[in-house]
Amino acid sequence: MTKQGHVVKKFTGYHAAAIIIAFFAVVVGVNLFMARFALSTFSGTVVDNSYVASQKYNDWLEQARNQKEHGWTVSPALREADKASITITTADGMPLLGAAMEAIAEHPVGRADPFEISFTQTATGEYRSVQPLPEGRWKLKIIISLDDQNMRVVRDIW
Template sequence: MTMTPATGTRPTRMPRQKGWYIPWLFVAFFAVVVAVNGVMMHFAFSTWTGLETEGHFLKGIRYNEDLAGARAQAERAWQVQAEFTSTEPRKGIASLTLRDKHGNLLKDAKVTVSLIRPTSQGHDVTLELPYLGEGRYAAPVELALEGQWDMRVEIQHATGDYQSQKRVWVQ
C-alpha cells in the first residue's frame, strides 16, 4: 500500500460487512446440487439396459384370457416340480417331474423350458425337454453367465396346458 502524502499514514481498510459470505453459501449449495444431479444422470444413462416389454399393448388386451387360463390350470391341479441343478460353472440340468392331481404320471407332453436372464437381453436359452420315463423330463443346458435366471416352464398336453416361472441360481 502506498502512503498518503498529506498525513504519511497508510489508509485503513473498511471492515467487511456482517454476513458477506451468505451469497457465496447459496452459490456453493447450488453448485453441490448441480454436481450431484450430474452424477446421478450419468449413472442413470450409463446403466440403463433399454429393456422394455415388447407388445405391451397386446399383452394388456389378452389379460382376461390369461386369467381364464390360470383358473383352468389351477383346476387341473397338476403336480409340477421344476428344478435346475448346477453340474459345473454355467452348466446344469433343467428337469421337470409331471403328475396330474391324482398323482398319475403325465407323459406325451411337449415340455419347453426357457432360461431367461432378467437383467439383460441376448443370453436367453430355450430347450425342449425329452421324456425320460416316470413322469420326468430333463436336458442339459449351458448358459452364458452365472447368477440369477428365470426358468419359465410351458407344458402342452392333451388334457390341457400349464405354465409357470421360477427364479434359479446358476453357479
C-alpha cells in the same frame, strides 16, 4: 504471519467458487452414473403394448382356470450341473409321464438374448433340459403339453 510461524491464508471468492463447482460436479457425475446404470440394466417395459395385453387379460384368466383343472403341480426349477431340472406331478402325486415340455429362457434384466430350451424325461419322471443353461439367474417360461392339455408356468432358476 501469526504466532509460531504459521501463515494464515485468506478464504477468497476463488475458494468459494471452487468448492461450489466441485460439489455440483460430484452431484452431476453421480446422477449421470446412476442414470446410465439404470438404463443399461432394465428396459423399463413389462409388456410391449399394454393396450393389447389388456385385451387379452380375460383370455389369460380363462387359460389359468383351465390349467387348474389339470391338477398338475410343477416343482421349482433346480440347477443340476449346467442343466435345468423340473418335476411335474399329477393330482394324485404321481409323476406326469409322457408330456412334452419346452421353455424360453430369459435373463431377468435383459443382459442376454432369450433362447429356447427343450426338455427330456428321465426314468424317474423328472424333466431335464437338453441344452445347457448358462450361469446366473434366468426366468424360464415353460409350456407343458400332454394330449390336448396345455399348461404355462414361469419359474426362476439360479
